[in-house]
Amino acid sequence: MEQDFVTAQRTAAMAPDSYDVYDQCFHNLDIVWYWRAIQPIETSRIQIWDEMSDLARSVGRGASGRELGDAPATRLYVQPDATLSANPTGQISMLPTVHNFDSFAINVGKVSLDVDRDVTSWSELLNTRWHGRVALVDEPAIGAFDLTMALVAAGRMQVRDLGNMTVAEIEEMYHHAVDLVNSGHLAPFWRRASEPVERFANGELSISSIWSPSVVAMKARGLSVRQASPTEGYRAWHGGLCLAKHLEDHRLDMAYAWFNWFLDGWAGACMARQGYYMSAPDRVRGFLDPEEWDYWYEGKPAARDLPDPEDHLAIRAGEVRSGGSYRARSKHIAVWNSTMDEHNFLVRRWNEIIALAAGRRVRRRAS
Template sequence: MPKLSNRRDFLRTLSVGAAASAVAFKVPYVFAKKPVTLRVMGTHVTLQEELRQRAMKELGINIEFTPMGSAAVLEKAASNPSSFDLYEQWSDSINILWQAGAIQPIDVQRLTYWDEINALTKTGKLVENAKTGAGDAPNKILFVQSDGTLGTQPTEQISFMPYVHNVDSFGYNTQHIAKGEAYKTESWGWLLDDRYRGKVSLVNAPTIGIFDAALAAQAQGLITFDDIGNMTINEIDALFEILMAKKQQGHFAGLWTSVPQSVEFMKTNRVHIQSMFSPGVSACRGQGIPVVYASPKEGYRAWHGVMCLSANTHGHVKDAAYEYMNWWLSGYPGAFIARQGYYISNPQRSRPLMSDDEWQYWYEGQAANSALTGTDGKISIQPGEVRDGGSYVKRFSNIAVWNTVMPNYDYSLDKWYELLNA
């Protein structure tokens, strides 16, 4: 061993030796370490492969998507929180998940873009003169209150991270049904119009389809609700008597359970008019099917996307879940999802990643200056087209009801399944 000339040489040698020892111990650990796997459960609406691949590349984590139909994903999540780490669906699922203890509060301090999230989620309105709409506006179920309930008083904990949202209605094929006028002649009542008997479908999601049916029945003058967002037992009974009679008359061609199935219904000419989500309309147009997304004079059925933490998500997986939530509001996902007609809670961050034409069409309701593609890369918007319903503000200023789990949800669920099985 060489002689050390002084204390400084000794310390330098000791330092090098310690570093070498650290490397010797750490290298095997580094190579053995597995990336965190984040399990995301939701629907085909947001669980798209391009987003999964992009997120994995940018975040350096492994992400598994489990897409299912609306009713199936909610049932599984509520009954088995160990089956997912993050849940993506709609705000009408929150009360069920929260009451079941399937999700845990989200800390707003860990959400990088919380301050950018617009007023829709936090107050229920984009602009002051907008119609709030009946039912569970997102601000009513967002904040975790001191007693553990959900309410409107802002706190540091929330039940879901707000991200995608939209207003829904019904789509109709103009090869078979004459095009109506937005907000003036287009009506929910068309879904129960005898002229379209045998060519009608509703979405098979009890917390959604019931409102499409209720809005249709009320528009036809068949029933009146005191509060369509909180139906009484008698009102539910009366509504399902109407629906049961319609089914027995062969009015419905079936009920769809996923967006791809709704597209297939239109593609095969099984239906001419049906409950629809924006991606389904976009997909139909991309395949050359002339589907109009109605702007009902009665107002839209609105929904807000929710991203929730499983009650069983902890440690490094929980850290990865926050990274993924923040990624969703970082710009790219919002620009991507706009191309299927969805809005993001902090749109200004996504605007630079959209062309001026895309922004003007999807958010401002202006005519497209060029052909625009959907998320599948196919042209879904032709030059000169204007978005059905107009701008972001106009569409969200005309809400009839929000997707809602009513106090009488359990009773309405039984009636829904009776209708399915009849």
């Protein structure tokens, strides 16, 4: 069943008997692993484990010179004492699959703006030219980073460790958010990828936190939307598949069969057509036309019109993917989506921000 981030995480942690496979992100592991809702995965049963990208299997260096946030490798390997770390073992907590490098998108059809040339920073989210038409994603382990990176880039606050903010830093971010909501700069937030598509289409939004499927969907609808490539770097995330704790015998075998099929290329090609990457890219290449591979993974101009996963025209000939190639984008990470030490405090403050924005929207409609 499809659920938003928050609901899926709650279901995974509190109702592990209700599912067999959990499809989420590495930054959610701290919660579901803590509750022992999932069981270790044997890498010996993953047929192409040795072909997997190093992006998730080892700790690298981000745009800042060090990797901030919940880099997948830091909680990938299951240790003998059942803790998670980057020390390789024969068991993993989550099978690395789909991933991407996110920022924000701008509807350039409404303004005379070259996003690649004129929009160089996360601080653009705070630019007064977008007043009232700015939205963030409603997920504290994601949206809080977008806002904090914008505030830091604009010189409005400083943080010691972007991936693990202190109570005082979260509190400072919260007060900035309250001001931005009360002033009308921030529009109500969104949870599902379809929401910004509709809100860009009807003119409610001009700039927003964005996920790649939303960008592709808007392009398919003829909207002139461009994702920014901030100099500070992307907010990266890495998805994966987990085994529910109750799986055993035949049902466990079926889950492993699903894992191996998912990595074999066809699923990755579907994901590529909506802007996502797969952790076994060489397998994906065999299921994409050369022109698709060149656009989505190599960052080359589209040699012809390209389809979305439902075979609708999405990418026009001559377009170049924002940020360039997979290699270039993967080396430009500012922070990984994270569950901070002070996550509970962040969630409480974040929910207050969301409630404030929602309340303001209701009052505006009533008036």
